[in-house]
Amino acid sequence: MQRLGLPHRRGLIAVAALVAGCAVATLVIVIGSRGSTPRFAADVQPIFDGKCISCHPVAYPYLDLRRGKSYADLVRVSAATRPAFERVVPGKPEFSYLLIHPPDPSLRGVLTRDDRETIAAWIKAGAKDD
Ligand code: HEC
Numbered sequence: 001m002q003r004l005g006l007p008h009r010r011g012l013i014a015v016a017a018l019v020a021g022c023a024v025a026t027l028v029i030v031i032g033s034r035g036s037t038p039r040f041a042a043d044v045q046p047i048f049d050g051k052c053i054s055c056h057p058v059a060y061p062y063l064d065l066r067r068g069k070s071y072a073d074l075v076r077v078s079a080a081t082r083p084a085f086e087r088v089v090p091g092k093p094e095f096s097y098l099l100i101h102p103p104d105p106s107l108r109g110v111l112t113r114d115d116r117e118t119i120a121a122w123i124k125a126g127a128k129d130d
Contacts, residue, residue: 052110
């Protein structure tokens with residue numbers, strides 16, 4: 001019976017190592033995906049699709065946020081309500097009216113923190129049409 005002790009313990013160590021390895025791998029994947037640059041079509045446009053197009057352009061045609069229209073209406077375009085600002089200034093989220101202006105005038109906070117971070121990271125990386 002005692003001879004079974006050692007292999008059994010080895011088995012436990014192997015399982016523990018496997019679990020630790022998986023945890024590290026998961027962490028690397030999570031950190032890696034957070035660090036990757038958001039893309040316009042895959043990451044930014046879905047935010048507009050879900051939260052913005054009921055008013056833009058339906059109620060407020062000066063800004064069309066539908067897929068296929070939004071990019072041309074945002075990047076390097078002056079804001080209609082504050083022409084001194086551009087809606088998206090590539091590389092400069094802090095000057096982009098899309099983020100400075102609370103998008104919903106009812107101040108319901110339609111953009112979550114994650115949404116804002118996604119849009120800001122996309123702008124910072126050059127606001128590409130990708
Ligand atoms: C309930 C309707 C409504 C929804 C939903 C809405 N907006 Fe707006 N948005 C408005 C109105 C009204 C204005 C004009 C406000 C003003 O005069 O400052 C506006 C203005 C803007 C402007 C300034 C445009 C310019 O050129 O002056 C931006 C940018 C904007 N919205 C982005 C968004 C985004 C992004 C979303 C989705 C997250 C969104 N809005 C959702 C009603 C809405």
